[in-house]
Amino acid sequence: MSxxxxxxxxxxxxxxxxxxxAVTGLSLAVARGRRVGFIGESGSxxxxxxxxxxQMLAEPGKVAGGSITLGETDMLSLNEEEMRKxxxxxxxxxxxxxxxxxxxxxxxxxxxxxxxxxxxxTTDREQLKARSDEVLESVxxxxxxxQLYPHELSGGMKQRVCIALGVILTPDLIIxxxxxSALDVVTQRHVMQTLKDVQDKIGAGLILIGHDMGLMAQSxxxxxxxxxxxxVEHGDSRQIIENPQHPYTQELISxxxxxxxxxxxxxxxxxxxxxxxxxxxxxxxxxxxxxxxxNVTALQPMSFALDGEVxxxxxxxxxxxxxxxxxxxxxxxxxxxxxxxxxxxxQDIAKMNAAQSLEFRKQVQAVFQDPYxxxxxFYRVNHALKFPFKQFGYATSEAxxxxxxxxxxxxxxxxxxxxxxxxxxxxxxxxxxxxxxxxALMLSPKLLIADEPVSMVDASLRATILKNIYDLxxxxxxxxxxxxxxxxxxxHVSDYVIVLYQGHVAEAxxxxxxxxxxxxxxxxxxxxxxxxxxxxxxxxxxxxxAEDAERLDRLARDNKTEFRGSVSGFDLELS
Amino acid sequence: MSTIPRAYLLNRLLTxxxxxxxxxxxxxxxxxxxxxxxxxxxxxxxxxxxGAVADSEAILAQLxxxxxxxxxxxxxxxxxxxxxxTFNFGLSTATFPTPVSALIAQALxxxxxxxxxxxxxTFFIGNLLGALMVWEKSPKxxxxxxxxxMVFTSIPPILSGLLLMWIFAAKLRxxxxxxxxxxxxxxxxxxxxxxxxMHHGFLPALSIVIVTFGFWALGMRGLMIxxxxxxxxxxxxxxxxxxxxxxxxxxxxxxILPQITAFALKVGxxxxxxxxxxxxxxxxxxxxxxxxxxxxxDFPVIQGVSFVIILMTALSVFIVDLIYPFIDPRIRHEVxx
Numbered sequence: 001m002s003x004x005x006x007x008x009x010x011x012x013x014x015x016x017x018x019x020x021x022a023v024t025g026l027s028l029a030v031a032r033g034r035r036v037g038f039i040g041e042s043g044s045x046x047x048x049x050x051x052x053x054x055q056m057l058a059e060p061g062k063v064a065g066g067s068i069t070l071g072e073t074d075m076l077s078l079n080e081e082e083m084r085k086x087x088x089x090x091x092x093x094x095x096x097x098x099x100x101x102x103x104x105x106x107x108x109x110x111x112x113x114x115x116x117x118x119x120x121x122t123t124d125r126e127q128l129k130a131r132s133d134e135v136l137e138s139v140x141x142x143x144x145x146x147q148l149y150p151h152e153l154s155g156g157m158k159q160r161v162c163i164a165l166g167v168i169l170t171p172d173l174i175i176x177x178x179x180x181s182a183l184d185v186v187t188q189r190h191v192m193q194t195l196k197d198v199q200d201k202i203g204a205g206l207i208l209i210g211h212d213m214g215l216m217a218q219s220x221x222x223x224x225x226x227x228x229x230x231x232v233e234h235g236d237s238r239q240i241i242e243n244p245q246h247p248y249t250q251e252l253i254s255x256x257x258x259x260x261x262x263x264x265x266x267x268x269x270x271x272x273x274x275x276x277x278x279x280x281x282x283x284x285x286x287x288x289x290x291x292x293x294x295n296v297t298a299l300q301p302m303s304f305a306l307d308g309e310v311x312x313x314x315x316x317x318x319x320x321x322x323x324x325x326x327x328x329x330x331x332x333x334x335x336x337x338x339x340x341x342x343x344x345x346x347q348d349i350a351k352m353n354a355a356q357s358l359e360f361r362k363q364v365q366a367v368f369q370d371p372y373x374x375x376x377x378f379y380r381v382n383h384a385l386k387f388p389f390k391q392f393g394y395a396t397s398e399a400x401x402x403x404x405x406x407x408x409x410x411x412x413x414x415x416x417x418x419x420x421x422x423x424x425x426x427x428x429x430x431x432x433x434x435x436x437x438x439x440a441l442m443l444s445p446k447l448l449i450a451d452e453p454v455s456m457v458d459a460s461l462r463a464t465i466l467k468n469i470y471d472l473x474x475x476x477x478x479x480x481x482x483x484x485x486x487x488x489x490x491x492h493v494s495d496y497v498i499v500l501y502q503g504h505v506a507e508a509x510x511x512x513x514x515x516x517x518x519x520x521x522x523x524x525x526x527x528x529x530x531x532x533x534x535x536x537x538x539x540x541x542x543x544x545x546a547e548d549a550e551r552l553d554r555l556a557r558d559n560k561t562e563f564r565g566s567v568s569g570f571d572l573e574l575s
Numbered sequence: 576m577s578t579i580p581r582a583y584l585l586n587r588l589l590t591x592x593x594x595x596x597x598x599x600x601x602x603x604x605x606x607x608x609x610x611x612x613x614x615x616x617x618x619x620x621x622x623x624x625x626g627a628v629a630d631s632e633a634i635l636a637q638l639x640x641x642x643x644x645x646x647x648x649x650x651x652x653x654x655x656x657x658x659x660x661t662f663n664f665g666l667s668t669a670t671f672p673t674p675v676s677a678l679i680a681q682a683l684x685x686x687x688x689x690x691x692x693x694x695x696x697t698f699f700i701g702n703l704l705g706a707l708m709v710w711e712k713s714p715k716x717x718x719x720x721x722x723x724x725m726v727f728t729s730i731p732p733i734l735s736g737l738l739l740m741w742i743f744a745a746k747l748r749x750x751x752x753x754x755x756x757x758x759x760x761x762x763x764x765x766x767x768x769x770x771x772x773m774h775h776g777f778l779p780a781l782s783i784v785i786v787t788f789g790f791w792a793l794g795m796r797g798l799m800i801x802x803x804x805x806x807x808x809x810x811x812x813x814x815x816x817x818x819x820x821x822x823x824x825x826x827x828x829x830x831i832l833p834q835i836t837a838f839a840l841k842v843g844x845x846x847x848x849x850x851x852x853x854x855x856x857x858x859x860x861x862x863x864x865x866x867x868x869x870x871x872x873d874f875p876v877i878q879g880v881s882f883v884i885i886l887m888t889a890l891s892v893f894i895v896d897l898i899y900p901f902i903d904p905r906i907r908h909e910v911x912x
Contacts, residue, residue, distance in 0.1 A: 056812060084818075104807070105904060114824070115815070151905045162810070165810075
């Protein structure tokens, strides 16, 4: 029996500039107990379709045609009060932004209880308490979590609370909208296993929305591929992954970077590497640098020298809280080290005078995670490109600035006539992130710190942007520190990889060794946690979470480092 | 509910003390930058009353001595600090020899009653209306009517006060024109007196509410728009919670937090009274006291009133600091050096 059947669904967004057809003629059924993945880029209509089932379309969205049936109920004929009652009890929603999905001023159990009360009217505390404890336990959390406030939980725990909420009234259908996009790989695996486990238990249908083909392959039975509001391919996930018919599906599958797989980078390299360093002086040097907050070690004492003569990409990988972003901010001088010195071309960045500091800012550029937050929304994007260029005294004339901007845009694969002169909100996330890379390129720095540059970009665009960044090294001789939680991309782009765990270096060396053939248990855990777009590869069982916790616990006790060989021009030492 | 840690309490008390101390010092310094000699003003007032004053030099010297104006500045300052601590603000120069503290004690209850009451009413009305402007389930009429009502906010209080007086007191005769209580009732803890006070306070309070609710409504509107876009509100809707419950527990409850801080700051400011409102309605509160004192260059009264204002502001901020962690669990009673 179908939990949900959608027939010929169309959703329109009437705007002043005409009607936008967000979804057109979509038909699909989700059987009870089945997991169906909605995959596609942002704007493909996957979330819009799901929200239409709950009648929660954002203004001014409207269902323009077709029908949505949940069990026997025609969802589109329900009035507001009937729809309210159907939410959570018959169809539940697990949102994307788990970080912010819970009311910050209410305890967890109150937020589970109000859901029950709104549908069943129960206000008996003991009864409510028993049910919230039970549902928390079913998602692997102790009952005492109910007493806590959202800010006292980690991202993974918050997402589990949202899952608990999603199953508390045993609905027929669960809609999970990118439930793990804000989590690191290890946590992602645990949360997905929890979700699959509880969904199995209550026998509900599940719609999983996402854009990561690997995660889909490991999580769903059926795949529905959406592009521009149209269902382009739908079927058994094995069949689609092994034998995709539509070119778009093929592209989605091939764009997933794999550890050990084919490189997504161009084999042929443009110009030979340019020598931009000063002989004998390292470009960037850490001298026994450490960072502690109170008695928490954010970064263990370490020394390294990055020689700028031959540009290199050094990757720093780890989960959230591993200290990788701390390393980035130490390098940028945003955060003073607790001990030791950070040197740029032999000069301590904490003791630079105004002129040296300006030169340092000129030579060291950064690309951050959120491409939206990097632009001032009140200015056209030109401003973001132009301003530093002029500020650092590179500009000679307006025409030259314009020419430079256009050249930089073309270098990152953007058509200048389409992006320049527009406001940040008018561009897609991918375009914005490429503009940030273009800005760095215009200044032609010697060093680029890229902190999770592609984690907020659609999977299909990640490869392109990383290619842009990689080109900076090859064509322009810029050395890059690539900070990421994504081992597959680190494997392909880097010359040297440092794996961090709780501020300690777990493993370090060339990527073929560290990621291709990991020795350290932590690196192995990270690699095991990657969902592969390959159904024959196991992604663990529900008991994995407990095993992982044990593994991490063991790791926390012994801080041993595996050195896996070195590359010339980069020496790492731990003290 | 946790209790307030002692270290935090001490830290806040120290902040409170320092704020009041610095403010008290400033209050003392600023009037002394004025070239006016208060003794000469008093003499001038006597002269105006009597036509001429004999032996004026001697009287001036006597006055200066009485007010301690002959002491070195440092001694004056120390005396002032000690007096401040003991709430002894000296004698008013304008209504010599009434002690300033007596004047304040007389005016303060009226202002506290009128202002705090109208502030609380305004706070509730303003925030509720601001929230309703944003809430998607509000009746259309409400969403149109509130912005229209905001026009009143831009009317100067003196005008709206006069208008209210003209309509309700002069024309309709529903309320008395001026004063804080009727001349026929005896002040005291009697029912008649209470009714009279409320009857007299209604129009001034209404004029304050009309003029100030827009501040709260507009602020709340902005906060509510932000909260409306939060994921937890979307999830609350997806949970099938009742719309009103979402409005109170998920939206207003979160949006109101910054408004509470603003409330604390307003309490202090309002002690100064709506000077003009008190003037128009001949309401003998702190605003009128301060206004008259400024006109008369009555330094001791200005100092005394200013000090009370600062003390009230600092105290209400202190109280908010203590209760905030209970209303927003993300804030902790923590000592940040």
